[in-house]
Each structure stands twice: as structure tokens, then as C-alpha cells.
Amino acid sequence: MLMKTGSTKARARLKALVWCGVAVAVAAAIGAGSVIWKQAKIDMPVAKPGQDSAALIERGRAVALASDCVACHTSEASKPYAGGMAFDTPFGRLYSTNITQDPVNGIGTFTDAEIVGSVRNGISQHGRRLYPAMPYTSYTGMSDDDTLALVAYLRTIKPIDSKPPENTMGFPFNQRWAMAFWNVMNFQSGRQLPVAGKSDEWNRGAYLVQSLEHCGECHTPRNFIQGFSHPNLGGGNLVTWRAYDITSGQSGIGTWSDPELFTYLKTGAVHGKANAAGPMAEAVENSLNHLPDADLHAMVAYLRDLPVTGTPSLVPARTGQGQAYTGTTALRASHPQYDPDSDALGAEVMFNANCATCHAVTGKGVGEYPRLFGNSVLGAVEPTNLVSVLLRGVHRKVDGQEVFMPGFANLSDAQLATLSTFLFKQFGNSQVQVTAAEVAKLR
């Protein structure tokens, strides 16, 4: 349902706007006027008197980081929060808004209530409905104190006079009011409250995972009109990427230790196991890496406690599959020819020429360069992330350290299909067969 986007810039863009189209039809049959009205109400929190404004702003900065606002609301690094990032959908193109204090192009003239409404209710200035590319569906859980702090912080963002391009949504998808009907079906406004009987750490983790970090926007499956479905955090599709199951089952994080999970959230890499690419790399780079360690430990504690999804015995663990490649010597003895224009180019010839330099001829990795066998992407049941990495590479910068893999989009669909199938067979889930058509779809 979702369309590919050329870049891998942000997470939320990949959520398509099937919502509104389907919702218009469905909602017409519902006639739920009163419900819509109720949802349109904005629960404006009341500021506590005598707050230290510097401390409030600092807290707001932390909330903005944890909510990763910058990832979607920035298209040029030199213009943070000035919006303009494109979100391709089957119905046209959306652009993120300028949320600097610019009075014309930004949110300088928004009232506090209008900012709160945008964040927690999907209702912007003058009652204008937001598309749920903005994850108000998750942010609605944001506490009053955090929301007020966020507003205070956003008020300090210096105005940038930059107008994002106009959306190019066609009728009826340009009818923003229709989102009200989608909300009836898919959106429950309300704060996330602590769960009695759970530790403070668990509750902090739950709040970060479900509300601020909005993990579910990608990792929770969606229903046919793109609302949240079940199981919670059981894995979701973003067309060009798969957001894996992050519950504690075999297909999720069952084979991960707590320190590994912590390291992954902090750096995006656990040697031999997983390496964040695409939208997850951005989440680590822009947000997770900047969280206090205690917050990351809290997220781990919460994730660890999520109900296991699926039937564990039926799902192979994503990690620990496959083995080292030992065919190089035999391959060399066969005098292989590399014809870049041939769709019949052999998988091992391609592997040796394009992969082995960094990942070693055995696939065991070298230094920072990931080990292939045992890696969770190669142990997956769907080829999405492997093919996407081959097409787009990896870009991740954490603590000043850049991790970069070039894309190999110069290889043809057929060549990449052959190579991917070999990589799965040798280093991971040997059941996965990749076709040229699948590569073409992900390209």
C-alpha cells in the first residue's frame, strides 16, 4: 500500500495515507458526529505556577529529543525544525511543517493550545486536521508536564523563514476534515498513565516506548486502514523496510541479552547480531543515542516484559543462523568472469567482488564491519531489509563515529535477487528466496 521513497530520511513518512481515503467511505456510514466532536476537544494542561522557565525549557529539549521531532521536521541540516521533508504516499506528496517560531511559515502565531492540539490530538491551528504522518497517535500519551515543557522549548526555536513546499494530495485526500473520521476508527486520545504494580523503571520505559519515542508507529502492525493493530510492537511493514518484532519471542528480541539491547539502542550496533540501517539508524542517531542511560535501561526493562507474539517453536530465531563461507578458493580456481551487464552473473562472484572486501571472504566481518552469518537481518523471514540495505546502503553517525556502507543500486534487479538469495542461504535463513520483482518493488 505504501510507496517507496527515494531517501531513507525519516520514519514516519513511510506511513501512508490510505487512512483518509478508506476512512472517508467508512465514516460516511457511521455518522458519528458527536464522537468526532468529542475527539476534537483539546485537553489543555494547566501550567503550574512558579516554574523555573530555564528548567522547563531544558526539560522540553529532552522531550523533543526523546520524541525525535527533528528527524521529520528537518530537510536541510542547516535549517533544523524548518520542515520540508517529503513523505510520498499513493495519493500525493506531503511535506513536514516548519515548527520554528517563524510567524508566517512556522508556528510563531500558534497559541499554546494549538501546539498542544497538534502534538496530542492531531488538530492544528484553527481546528485544521493533521494527517497521521504526524504521530499524534502516540504523542497523545505525553504527560501534561512534558507537553508544557515541550511547548516552552519550541518557543525558543529561532524563526527560520522557510516555507515547505505545498502538499500535492489529490481529491479526496486533500480533504483534511476527513481525518476526523479516520480518528474515530483509529485514534484514542488520552494520557499514558502509570500501571499499578509495575516498577517506576518499567513505567518510565513504557512511556518512552509507547508515547515519546513512538516505537509503535513503525513496529506495531497496522490494520487495513492503517490504524494500529495487534500485537503491540509485534512488527510492522514500511514498504522499503521491515520494522521487526521487538517483543521477547524468537522472532523478536528473545535471543538478545539486556546489555545487547541497551547497546543497540545506544549505538545502533551489536556485533554479530544487528546493525541499524534506514529509519532505525535515524532513530538511534537523532534520538535514542541522546537519551540518558537510565531511560534506555527503562526501555529495555519494558520491552523485555512485553507478551511474546506468535508461536515461538514455529518461528526461527532471527539471530544465530547461517555459517561462514568457505568457497573462495574453489571459486578462484574456476577462473570466474565478472560481466557487469549479465543478469546471469554468479552470486559468489558478486559476493567476492562487492561484499568480501569489508565483510571478509568468510563473512565473519572485520573490526567495525559487521559479521554476516548470525546477523538478524539475514535471519529474517522477509528479504525487505537486506535488499533495502543493498540498494541504499547504511548511514549512521553516532558519537561522532560514522558508519557507512555504500548502496549497490548499480547491480540489476536480477543480480541483486541472485546475490540476496545466496546471502540468505549462506549466512541466514536459507528458506528465503528473493525474486527480481521483489527487488524492483523495493528499489
Next chain:
Amino acid sequence: MPDSNSTPLSADVVIIGAGAAGGAAAVKLLRKGLSVLMLEAGAPLDQGMLVSNYRNGAYKNNHMAPYPTMPWAPQPNFVPHDNGYLIQKGPAPYTAQYIRGVGGTTWHWAGQAWRLIPNDFRMQTLYGQSVDWPISYDELEPYYCEAEIEMGVSGGGALAGDYGSPRSMPYPMDVLPLPYGFERLRQRYESVGLELLPGPQARNSTAYDDRPACCGNNNCMPICPIGAQYNGSMSVRRAQGLGLNLISNAVVFKLETGEGNRIVAAHFIDQNKEVHRVTGKHFLLTANAMESVKILLMSKDERNPNGVANATDQVGRRLMDHPASAVEYLADEPLYIGRGPMCPGSINNTRDGAFRSERSALRIDVHNDNPTRYLTEKYLAQGYYGKELNEKIKRDGERFVLLKSMFEMLPDPENRIVLSDQKDAWGIPKMEIHYRFPEYVHRGYDTCRELFADCVKASGGSEVKYSDRGQYTNSQHITGTLSMGSDPHTSVCNKLAQAHDHANLYFGGTGVMPTAALVNSTLTGVALSLLAADSIIQASL
């Protein structure tokens, strides 16, 4: 092969030669809105194919081995024996090496991206030797900046600064660190007053231009396997994204002149031996300092009986390179040479001084090629085997040092390329090369030998082997054949890189350099090509 129905054989600018110089110029011209058609004699080259050819090939020490030779675009090759493409007329050999294919010779180089220093442009005025350039360092400086951005150059830093070449912009990337052994040699050479610095390299020290940082595979030559090192195909690909019309396997054999002696067309023969004609408003020749000469000399007509741009018989003269001498030895401590890129640092404080009126200046490269293969072959030939062989390779491999010094050739009009009567498989004449070394270089060698001895002593060297006086190897920095100058009787093009004889013919690349100076020539060749592109842009306004 072009399909003349679908490929327009005409453009604002026709560029001949799809290497670094042509590619960078194409990017610049296309960004200014000019249409560009590029002709390349060789075939498209693919990194995966080249890595595969190298990894699976037998001749690991022959940098040309992975590069397929098309019968219509022969290229010089001397391993396992001279393939006879270049005809040596002596007295000294000129064993040039270059690649004909999309991307050109930068597919296999060590990526050293030095600028000249200001005094290099004023050799005649300052030292009474060689010639002055018609432009100053300051005039070329903006183009150096552009070239460094296009190619992705890392360099500078606290230790190296600007290497004596003043800069208006910082290096695009931080300098790559010296490998361990180089750091040790740097410390030890200090005692004899020699400064070993981490060099400027067209090699990523961080992700740049959607290419990864160098991870030290140590086979920059014959092929960087990960694209961390720049090659010309990267600029050509960028230009294609901007609308470049590239025709490969198109061997240009004639430039056609018209009214006012303007160039009106380039004629090329394709892999099926069919002939095509390409027209344009401006022509930029960036087909390497030797192949470009061949095209000009072949283009004889009534107006230009000596060939195009050759009214004063200057095309192909003043052929230069950097003759190199070498010393190898074993240091008294393990250095583990062979980690990191192949030429990460060199001795740079021997490049300039009053002595240039008497002898060639020099610049000493510390080579970082992994010595294991070389030592293994050497010791096998000496009869070592078994455990003793292994131990000797291990011990000596850790301590092996190879230094190479470049000398500055003088622009001697008798060092030249002329057309041969012999033809290649597509009926195109081969080249004859006349080449000799001046005393100026030999006297440079004498000083170099003393400095080499200082280096050996400073690092406790043993088993020392010097190359001989007069026996110099090519550095593959082909320069001078299309010299830039103000006098048509001693040069081929003017300070705009425009042919003296033809208003719409321009040159780029290393052939335009009127002096070879002391540094690897690619960056200067690309900068000159960008200068030529600017001249074309000005002429198009």
C-alpha cells in the same frame, strides 16, 4: 555504439576523453546549463568487475592486468612483456602506463592529490631554469579548490598545514592519519632534518560523496575495492546524472576544421569500425597527455598541414614525467609497512630552494605497498625454502622500507611524441617516443642519494639497495605535451587553456602543465581542466 537516430551527435561542448579531467569539466559545464557530449575510446569499467579481475587474476603486481584492453583502444602494457603499443626511440625509455576506458587512469593510482607550490610557477624568473607558467599559483588556486571538492580530498591537519601551498578554503576532509610505521619513520627521520608528513589524498577519511572512508585494503593500485579512493568514473557518473551524453568505445581520430580555423567536428570510429561525425560549438580535449597528442597530429588538413593546434610544431614536445630513483632497506625495528593506503605520506621539505638553479628538487615518497609478495619472490629466487623462508619473510617483511624520490624534468622540446608508421588493429597510428634525461636530473639524483643514506642511517638500516644514477623509472605523471604558455613558438595553448591556433579548442589534464614540478600531477591536471571549462563558459556567455 551510438544509434544516430536516437543519440544526438551534437552538443554545446564536445569533450574527448572520459577521465578525471574530462569528467570534472563535464560536471561544471552541465551545472552551467551547457549541453555536453563526451567521447571515450575505451569501454565502460565497473568496480565489481575490476575487483573480481584483480582478486582472481594471476599478475597481482601488474596494475594493468585487471583492465581489459579493447582492440580499438590499445593501452601500454609491459608485463609479462612490452606489448609494443608505445615505440621507444630512446635514448631513455619512457614506459608510460595509462588506462583507456571510462574513468581513465585514476582507476589505479595512489590518490596523492598535491598542489604545486607558488614557486613552481616561476622557475625561470626565480632560478633561471625551465619556464614560467603564464598563470600564477593564485590564479589557479580557485580551481584547485573546485578540483578538491569534486574529487574529495583529505589533507592538512596540525602536522602538515597547507604543505606550502596557500589555501582559500579548508580541505574537504580531515587528513588521514599516518600508519604506525610511518609515524615511527617520521620521528626517526626528524633527526636528519627530513619532514615526513601525512599527504593530501583523493581518498575519503570519512563518508563523502556517497562513498565510504578508506579502510586500508592497501591495493589502491590496481583498484580500490570499496570506492574510498576517487576515480574519474565518479565524476562521469555525476555528469551523467546532470544530462551528460556519453559515448564509449568511440575512438576519435580526427578533428575537422572550418571557417576561421574553428573546430567544427570530431570524427570517431566505433567498435564495429563504423565512422561517425560529432559537431559542437566548443571542443575540450582531455584524452590524456599522449592520446590527445595523437589525435591532434592525425588531424591534418589544408589549413593545418602539421595537424590541429600545431602550426608552430609544438604539439607533443616537452614530454615530461617524474623520473624516480629508489632505495630499499631493512629498518632496525618492526614497522609493518603495508597497512593503510599505498602512499599515505612523504617527505615534503626538499621541494624548493635556491639549489633549484643547479639541480632538480626532490620529493621522497615512503611506499606503503605490502612487501610480502616482493620479498617472497626475492627469497625464493635466492634459494630459501621451508621454515627458514617463512621466518625470513616474516622478520624482513616487518622491517622493509622502500623510498622513492621524484625529480623535476625540464621541458626539453626534443623530448617528444611523434606518429609512427605502424598502425594498431583499427588502423590508427601508434606513437614513437623520444626521451632523454638532463644533467639537472642526474645532479638531483646525487643529492637524493645522500638524503637516502641519511634516512637509512636515521632508522638503523641494513641490506640497503640503491637504484643507479641514470636509471630512473616512470612515475606515470605524463606532462607537458600540450603546454600552456604565452608564446605560440614554445607552447600549444594560452593561459585560458585555449589552443593558440583555434578559438574553440581547449585542453585539460596534465598535458597542459608547462612544467612537471615535484608532485603527482592529477590534481593540477583536473584544476587546469576546470580552468578550461571556465574559459568555455565565458566564451559561451
